[in-house]
Amino acid sequence: MGFFVGQYSAKLGRPGGDWQLLKHLGRYAVHYRKLLVLAFVLLLPLAFASAIQPVLIGQTISLIRQEPVAAFLAQRSLAQGLQFIALLLLVTVILRLSLQGIQSYLIQKVGQNITADIRQDLFNHVLVLPMTYFDRTPVGKLITRLTSDVEALGDVFATGAVGILIDIFTIIAIAVIMFMEQWILALVLLVLLIPVTGLITYFQAQFRKANYQSREELSRLNTLIQENIQGVNIVQIFGRERYNSYLFRKINQRYNREVDKTIFHDSAISATLEWIALVATAVVLIVGGWLVLGDNLTFGVLASFILFAQRLFDPLRELAEKFTLIQSGLTAVERIQEILTQPVSIRDPLVPLILPAQGGGKIHFEGVSFGYKNDELAIKNLDFTIQPGEKIALVGPTGAGKSSVIRLMCRLYEPNQGRISIDGIDIRQLAQGDLRRYVGVILQDPFLFSGDILSNIVLGESYSLEAVEAITQQLNLHEFIASLPQGYHTPVRQRGSNLSTGQKQLIAFARVAIRQPRILVLDEATASLDVGTEALIQTALQTLLQQRTAVIIAHRLSTIRRVDRIFVLKSGQLIESGSHQELLTQQGLYAHLHRMQFQGAGVG
Numbered sequence: 001m002g003f004f005v006g007q008y009s010a011k012l013g014r015p016g017g018d019w020q021l022l023k024h025l026g027r028y029a030v031h032y033r034k035l036l037v038l039a040f041v042l043l044l045p046l047a048f049a050s051a052i053q054p055v056l057i058g059q060t061i062s063l064i065r066q067e068p069v070a071a072f073l074a075q076r077s078l079a080q081g082l083q084f085i086a087l088l089l090l091v092t093v094i095l096r097l098s099l100q101g102i103q104s105y106l107i108q109k110v111g112q113n114i115t116a117d118i119r120q121d122l123f124n125h126v127l128v129l130p131m132t133y134f135d136r137t138p139v140g141k142l143i144t145r146l147t148s149d150v151e152a153l154g155d156v157f158a159t160g161a162v163g164i165l166i167d168i169f170t171i172i173a174i175a176v177i178m179f180m181e182q183w184i185l186a187l188v189l190l191v192l193l194i195p196v197t198g199l200i201t202y203f204q205a206q207f208r209k210a211n212y213q214s215r216e217e218l219s220r221l222n223t224l225i226q227e228n229i230q231g232v233n234i235v236q237i238f239g240r241e242r243y244n245s246y247l248f249r250k251i252n253q254r255y256n257r258e259v260d261k262t263i264f265h266d267s268a269i270s271a272t273l274e275w276i277a278l279v280a281t282a283v284v285l286i287v288g289g290w291l292v293l294g295d296n297l298t299f300g301v302l303a304s305f306i307l308f309a310q311r312l313f314d315p316l317r318e319l320a321e322k323f324t325l326i327q328s329g330l331t332a333v334e335r336i337q338e339i340l341t342q343p344v345s346i347r348d349p350l351v352p353l354i355l356p357a358q359g360g361g362k363i364h365f366e367g368v369s370f371g372y373k374n375d376e377l378a379i380k381n382l383d384f385t386i387q388p389g390e391k392i393a394l395v396g397p398t399g400a401g402k403s404s405v406i407r408l409m410c411r412l413y414e415p416n417q418g419r420i421s422i423d424g425i426d427i428r429q430l431a432q433g434d435l436r437r438y439v440g441v442i443l444q445d446p447f448l449f450s451g452d453i454l455s456n457i458v459l460g461e462s463y464s465l466e467a468v469e470a471i472t473q474q475l476n477l478h479e480f481i482a483s484l485p486q487g488y489h490t491p492v493r494q495r496g497s498n499l500s501t502g503q504k505q506l507i508a509f510a511r512v513a514i515r516q517p518r519i520l521v522l523d524e525a526t527a528s529l530d531v532g533t534e535a536l537i538q539t540a541l542q543t544l545l546q547q548r549t550a551v552i553i554a555h556r557l558s559t560i561r562r563v564d565r566i567f568v569l570k571s572g573q574l575i576e577s578g579s580h581q582e583l584l585t586q587q588g589l590y591a592h593l594h595r596m597q598f599q600g601a602g603v604g
């Protein structure tokens with residue numbers, strides 16, 4: 001199938017092209033080599049059985065017309081000869097029927113296994129990709145790759161498109177047998193293959209291009225759908241239904257146009273093949289008729305070649321049809337590859353250092369600078385030390401870099417410059433698992449998975465219900481959870497939409513507390529909470545903070561008062577630090593923010 005592949009990759013600048021992709025698939029196929037070998041061994045009798053049938057029919061005609069026949073019929077009478085041919089035909093039919101079923105089952109089975117393996121690898125890989133990747137990749141795009149693209153690859157196998165090898169083998173077998181029968185007619189038919197192949201190659205290249213484009217548009221469509229469903233309340237509140245529908249229509253139309261192009265090129269291929277099969281039969285009749293008139297050809301062989309003319313282009317037509325699917329599959333592999341080759345930039349060191357089991361909790365930032373984009377620093381040359389057990393509040397205007405500090409601390413991003421250490425060990429020298437057990441993080445809008453409250457607290461670890469209850473009792477949360485309709489087994493709807501922000505944060509408290517981290521990192525919820533939940537949060541926080549180092553993005557005065565030192569950030573720089581009283585007397589940014597809070601504008 002080499003003549004069909006390899007055109008479109010140049011546009012994408014991917015060295016190695018389709019062969020590279022096939023090699024990639026090959027790596028997965030190696031796991032199933034026994035099944036594959038069996039499937040390929042079955043190909044030979046299958047292709048042979050298909051190619052030999054026209055010869056047998058040609059021989060029948062020669063036998064009846066008393067023309068010279070092949071050696072295996074020469075010694076037989078007409079009746080014996082016909083019986084023998086009928087028997088041979090029956091054998092070829094039985095071979096084709098039985099082997100084709102087994103062969104296609106084997107190939108599909110392997111194909112589905114490979115697809116499942118790729119899907120799993122893709123998912124595993126996406127989960128370890130750095131945050132910077134998610135910052136620049138829309139969710140819809142990732143979802144399309146994990147679903148539609150993997151599915152397109154699965155289709156290649158499910159529809160038996162990999163049976164393409166049968167067609168290639170059949171074409172080769174037919175070509176060999178044709179040459180053995182009559183070389184002039186064989187040559188004529190094979191020469192006809194050249195322009196057809198050229199045309200098909202061209203249409204396939206166009207198809208591939210349109211197919212890639214249509215998948216890109218589908219990604220955009222999915223991104224838009226996903227955003228609109230997630231933000232449906234904003235869509236409705238701001239009356240954006242018509243405008244968003246207009247945006248959707250535009251992408252939908254573009255998608256439609258690209259799909260249209262793929263259909264056009266696909267149809268062009270089928271049309272070319274229909275046309276060429278007729279031309280081939282006509283050419284065989286003309287050249288063959290001329291040979292028959294010159295007594296250089298028997299009627300039997302001419303009949304075989306009329307059948308060959310159809311049989312040769314049949315597998316080619318099949319090939320083209322399957323190839324369309326394979327092209328979509330290759331496009332899918334290409335897009336999947338793009339993700340699989342994304343580097344996992346935040347890795348564990350080869351020999352990670354171990355944090356002390358007891359005590360500690362000292363955090364040290366040394367000349368740390370960081371930017372989401374290289375030219376724009378969100379954190380500039382931060383230097384500070386937080387002593388074990390010390391509680392720090394981070395405050396500053398919006399966009400000052402508070403969240404960035406905590407993201408760096410748990411190594412969701414790496415600094416461009418400088419060093420962050422915990423208990424004297426550079427966090428890059430720690431296993432990420434250890435670091436994240438040591439540093440417990442509670443984000444502003446804690447994410448809850450579908451499941452129940454209990455599973456959202458244990459998150460797959462083997463804590464018993466008793467252990468969870470012991471923690472929630474310590475945090476004074478047990479009563480709140482027990483009062484929910486099904487207590488710890490109350491189902492959590494998607495993203496926790498049946499719980500309030502405050503309630504979600506309380507669950508996040510329990511989730512972190514049970515892991516007993518040495519350092520607590522907390523981004524307080526900004527939403528105003530009702531008095532009851534606020535009180536619960538404050539008591540739980542009080543317990544959580546005991547004997548732990550804590551860094552809190554503080555939005556509440558009650559929290560700020562309780563901390564040892566306050567760090568005031570502005571434009572990524574630490575501009576003030578000290579206790580509440582010290583900072584108030586300094587009359588700087590903190591004092592200003594504090595005054596604003598009293599006027600009801602918030603410190604965060």
Ligand SMILES: Nc1ncnc2c1ncn2[C@@H]1O[C@H](COP(=O)(O)OP(=O)(O)OP(=O)(O)O)[C@@H](O)[C@H]1O
Nearest residue numbers: 135372373378397398399400401402403404405604
């Ligand atoms: N994922 C991101 N990609 C690119 N830029 C980002 C990203 N997250 C934050 N920024 C930028 O980095 C700067 C610091 O943002 P950060 O979220 O740390 O501020 P913050 O002080 O936590 O703000 P807020 O109080 O509003 O949460 C801002 O200018 C912001 O626009």
